[in-house]
Amino acid sequence: MYTAFQNYLSNQLKEIKEAGLYKDERIITSPQGAEIELDTGQKVLNFCANNYLGLSNNPDLIEAAKSSLDDHGYGMSSVRFICGTTDLHKELERKIARFFNTEDTILYAACFDANGGVFEPLLTSEDAIISDALNHASIIDGVRLCKAQRYRYENADMEDLETQLQLAQEQRFRLIVTDGVFSMDGNVAPVKKIVELANQYNAMVMVDESHSAGVVGETGRGVTELYNIMGQVEIITGTLGKAFGGAIGGFTTGKKEIVELLRQRSRPYLFSNSIPPLVAAAGIKMVEMMTNTNELQDKLHRNAEYFISRMTNLGFDIKPTKSAICAVMLYDAKLSQEFAAKLLGEGIYVIGFSYPVVPKDQARIRVQLSAAHEKEHLDKAIKAFEKIGKGLGVLPPTPKAGF
Numbered sequence: 001m002y003t004a005f006q007n008y009l010s011n012q013l014k015e016i017k018e019a020g021l022y023k024d025e026r027i028i029t030s031p032q033g034a035e036i037e038l039d040t041g042q043k044v045l046n047f048c049a050n051n052y053l054g055l056s057n058n059p060d061l062i063e064a065a066k067s068s069l070d071d072h073g074y075g076m077s078s079v080r081f082i083c084g085t086t087d088l089h090k091e092l093e094r095k096i097a098r099f100f101n102t103e104d105t106i107l108y109a110a111c112f113d114a115n116g117g118v119f120e121p122l123l124t125s126e127d128a129i130i131s132d133a134l135n136h137a138s139i140i141d142g143v144r145l146c147k148a149q150r151y152r153y154e155n156a157d158m159e160d161l162e163t164q165l166q167l168a169q170e171q172r173f174r175l176i177v178t179d180g181v182f183s184m185d186g187n188v189a190p191v192k193k194i195v196e197l198a199n200q201y202n203a204m205v206m207v208d209e210s211h212s213a214g215v216v217g218e219t220g221r222g223v224t225e226l227y228n229i230m231g232q233v234e235i236i237t238g239t240l241g242k243a244f245g246g247a248i249g250g251f252t253t254g255k256k257e258i259v260e261l262l263r264q265r266s267r268p269y270l271f272s273n274s275i276p277p278l279v280a281a282a283g284i285k286m287v288e289m290m291t292n293t294n295e296l297q298d299k300l301h302r303n304a305e306y307f308i309s310r311m312t313n314l315g316f317d318i319k320p321t322k323s324a325i326c327a328v329m330l331y332d333a334k335l336s337q338e339f340a341a342k343l344l345g346e347g348i349y350v351i352g353f354s355y356p357v358v359p360k361d362q363a364r365i366r367v368q369l370s371a372a373h374e375k376e377h378l379d380k381a382i383k384a385f386e387k388i389g390k391g392l393g394v395l396p397p398t399p400k401a402g403f
């Protein structure tokens, strides 16, 4: 049997390579950070991590994780409801709820699991899920596991959402679901308007804050802070794997009855191991830091504003954003690959994205800003972008002296 299957797989792999879609992995030999070292010995500035607050290698988080190893050990060897809940898990759940001004929180091994396990226990074939077309893969998969009727609206298109809400009136309960920040354009979902429409058409709202928590809003509390609607959405999901320390772990936070039912019925929670105590301990430290000082959020916001305004002044075409994702539009797939490769040559690590990850003719380089970046890092990246932009004809060449 395997010979035939092996041929089949080899052909698929060949097709992926021929289409230019094969993903190679670069190997990092240093901690994650603004400056990283690759196994080739090259040191590069990292502009493609979700390390928005620079916490991936934060000494206080490392210390909290280390000391929990001494008093809580390494692993839990259990799911939460058998013997996998420590005081640290409960404290982190409470702290996340306080951070988002919600009622209760349930932890998962990842936000992929939080989204995978949120719909099926709550909604049935009598209900409706109304989902943004560009929602994260984990939301799409979670919706697939649920029997509710599915409605889809074009990305952030409030007219289309209204149409879908009208169509969904025949169902019993309606849940609108959106990413807070969409990862490819960095655009922030119009959640204030979504909540208004939800009130008008008798629906509930779920926001996935994975790319917005820690980033968006003055104190990093995500899109509900940005729009001044904290506590007004029923469900928030998020990850500990991006701004919040970057290790692993996800959560659903929101109305207490929702969280209570998820603890009883959500399959990735019931049938998958607890996060290790060291992740919970570092998570507690992270929320405490974010509550005590706004230093990192402020620095991130300053860095994003500085980078985007400099790049715009140079003449780059940047998608409008309030997040820490800056899409430098190049439109052409080959150009974006070549641009990213040349940037790496200059010591700037970014990724070029093209079809099918983004729509055809919408190729771009995605730059992710971080509080870990210092001004000299940003300046080096901007200089490299300028040099290569001129070399590849994306920017007009510098006029010669005398002209």
Ligand SMILES: *Cc1c(COP(=O)(O)O)cnc(C)c1O
Pocket (backbone or CB within 6 Å): 109, 110, 111, 112, 113, 115, 136, 138, 179, 183, 208, 209, 210, 211, 238, 239, 240, 241, 248, 249, 250
């Ligand atoms: C990254 C991401 C996830 C997955 O988070 P993990 O904790 O890494 O599984 C889910 N939703 C969105 C919107 C994301 O950006």
